[in-house]
Amino acid sequence: MQGNCLPLKEQKETFVQDMFNAIAGRYDLMNIVMSFGLDRAWRRFTTQRADLKPGGHGLDICCGTGMLTIELAKATGPAGKVTGMDFSEKMLAVARENVQNNKLSSTIQLFQGNAMKLAFEDDTFDCVTVAWGLRNVPDIEIALREMVRVVKPGGKVVSLDMGHPSVPVFRQLYWFWFERMIPFMGRFWCNNKKAYAYLHDSARVFPHQQELVRIFTQYGLTSTTYHNLAGGVVAVVEGKKPQGK
Template identity: 40%
Template sequence: MTEETTHFGFKKVATEEKEALVGEVFTAVAAKYDLMNDMMSGGVHRLWKRHFVATSGIHQGDLVLDLAGGTGDIAKLLMPQIGKQGKVIIGDINQAMLDVGNDRMIDAGFMGRFECIQMNAEKLPFEDNSIDAITMAFGLRNVTNKQQALNEMYRVLKPSGKAMVLEFSKVNSSVLKKLYHFYSFKILPEIGHFVANDRDSYQYLVESIEQHPDQETLKSMFERAGLEMCGYENLSGGIVAIHQGYKL
């Protein structure tokens, strides 16, 4: 029997091994993850995330599942959106990332308005039709079976619920693409080595971006999951894109 394989960055690995390998990466970078994002993007990731939440259409009182939300940055931004009657469930497969997010949310004074749960996006621990909205920022590319994760989002969303994914995508300018590629593969791993003494983890993060589906492919995957009114918005020339779809 042929062993099923998937990508871990540019490497091909057994499908059953990827979850553990990704876990090792994020355990290694958890403590300095947000600092590294600042250095890698010049702080622009914060603007992307603010726009992502500001345009989410999430309402006061909503129950929101923030997948791959470990460090709590999206959850913090969601607090004014959901109000005191709403709640954010921070879901992440990596406990080290969740520990960072839990401490951050408590320090910010949000006790009782959030919950951190370790979970796999491919098998969400919720009943059908139970979540008002799902957000996922810079996490889908690390999921082994992305289509299954989108299928699960559709399953747990309430009718009229919305799924939103902010993720690195494909640059639509040839000049910008060359500059971005050089920066990603030549500079970013060295930043990882200098700041976190961990070149390999950041090399993987760069490679995982390169392997992620482009905008139209991901849109079709949203549709295949059953989501409707699917679309995307490119930010920074397509370096990242916000995808969305509704369960009608």
């Protein structure tokens, strides 16, 4: 391991897959607890930024338990389609339960796959989203390149993930809380302190939202920007694939 709980790059895929398989059953509950219930509003905002129209086709990679996938389905409606993909079989099992309980279940297709090598043709989807997923792939740029490849010209690529607060004092208090409390909560709720210590450490090294905008631009996206939520604790980064690309 490098750092505290960060795997080496070549070990990351297996480490992350095993970790999410271990915490899948309590993942949604922990999201609510850690975000003080704000995670639903964050997903709704991400869906708005994805600009998926009724009847459109969206892709949600690293979909986890399918909560953002369901929000996208609400946007596209019964005439559209949303594909959710994750490589953790146990997270997908929870996602299938969540989707079955939703009236738009027929709109959603879930399958197991790898964000680093998307099994889709070029220019397939009206939008591609990822929530708390880029932080967990072995190579952010490869995953982003794949997202850009499969989105249609004019379509949006949108990431929801941890940000880096910049307000003095609040920034220090936030990282102190994250470092001390999140692993404790992970041990209490999921009996897995190590997994939630990893979430802290991976958030620390994840690119600042401004840097992620630069990477989005580097891979050909235009109108790139970011939106800070909760004081920059969470950030939504977006870009549009140019027409004719």
